[in-house]
Amino acid sequence: MATTGTTTSTSDFGGLNDAMKNVYEKAFDNNIEKEQEVLDVFRKASFDTFDGPDGKGVYMNHIFTSGGGFASGTEDDYLPTPTLPVQKQSYLTIKKHTLVSELSGQALRRVLKGPAAFATWADEELPRKAQIGAWHLDRQALGTGTGIVARVNDGSPDTTTTIDAAFGIAGLEGFTRLIREGDSLRYSPNANGTSPRTGAAIVSAIDHDTGIITIDASPTLAADNDYIFVGDANVYGLGAREMTGLEALIDDGNLVGTIQNLSRSTYPKLKAQQIDASTAAEGSTLAEDLLDRAATQAWERAGGKIDLILANRASQRAFWKSLKGDRVLNDPKGDFVGGKRSVKMLLGTSVVEIVAARKVPDSRCYMVDTSTIKRYQIGEGKWDDTTGSIWDRVTNSTGRKDAYYAVFVKEMEMGVNNPARNVKITGLTAS
DSSP states (O other): OOOOOOOOSSSSTOOGGGGOOOSSOOOOOOOOOOHHHOOOOOTTTTOEEEEOSSSSSEEEEEEEEOOOOOOOOOOOOOOOOOOEEEEEEEEEEEEEEEEEEEEEEEHHHSSSSSSTBBSSSSHHHHHHHHHHHHHHHHHHHTSSSSSSEEEOOOOOOOSSSEOOOOOOOTOOGGGGGGGGOOOOEESSSSSSOOSOOOOOOOEEEEETTTTEEEEOOBBBBBOOOEEEEEEEOOOBTTOOSSOHHHHHOOOOOOSSSSETTTTTTGGGOOOOEEEEETTTTTTTOOHHHHHHHHHHHHHHOOOOOOOOOOOOHHHHHHHHHHHTTTTOOOOTOOOOOSSOOOEEEETTHHHHHHHEEETTTTTTTTEEEEGGGEEEESSSSOOOOSSSSSSSEEEEOEEEEEEEEEEEEEEEEEEEEEGGGGEEEEEOOOO
């Protein structure tokens, strides 16, 4: 894939010639799609968002039971003996997410503004860079918080490597939708990212049909079943560096046994409802009966009130097909339009839209009680201007270079106070 680097020459910054021209006065249409589908859904659903704290973490209070002390008796019976409530605090750390743009001093001076540039860098290129960060935060909003995006599924991985297992979860599809061309990847034989393979791999192409990614160089000793993380030789998303997403927040403990430093085995109310749609009773299809059964389970077991259904378009389409069989459209004018604007489900007294996002795996559907999901952030995210400018000069062990870099910083994490009020549906089949 052709790339645009950060300078005008063949030096170690090579490549901004393609971004400059002698005379051109109108910015190119960059055709960038909005990259925060999942987080935009959260905003529209009015998830609780807390700006702060000024520190690095948040304690969340969980009241698992208010204790006992009730009994019915005769006129002179003893009073019931109370039992103690069960209350526990969980803890989460607000994660720091950064993005860097770097270019030579000569390139910066030329593309800052004026007819010699395709577009003013600050107006065009920096927002485009920020959208890369937005795309990856959107990915993280669905993940487990481990930083794993996929695994190697190739007995002899090289510059064309087959991958699988979205978020490192065996059999979970959609892994090619979690990586972008241009991403730098690190491989590790361990799920926690330790002892990584030597060398980063830069993605130049993704084949969504075969699950093969093309990279510039295979990390040393790369092997089948290696875990894949987004990052480079200096930093990558191992351990708990990435934001915690729905796969962890809405889980029954089989994938993520500890949430916010509390064990789901010790505190079962931290387990979300989970329904396997691949059983004969469910038929692997997102249909009315399945959604009604799932919402009922959340309500009866934990008092959950589902007000957001998040799925993939394949499941959204399957739901639409299940409705069409017993619906008749009459239009005396004969003016028919195919397709759908939106599909909705009546749950109790509420009408809930089934929203689709492309990074959601085809087999997954998340049914959310939005009152239970929290988003914590420190500011809205911005290009760091602590020094008075967003541009800082590049230096190394030799000295200062005629080159500059800018850093975009976003601090954000997600948490959950009552997972049991939410439902994860697995085992859906693409339609």
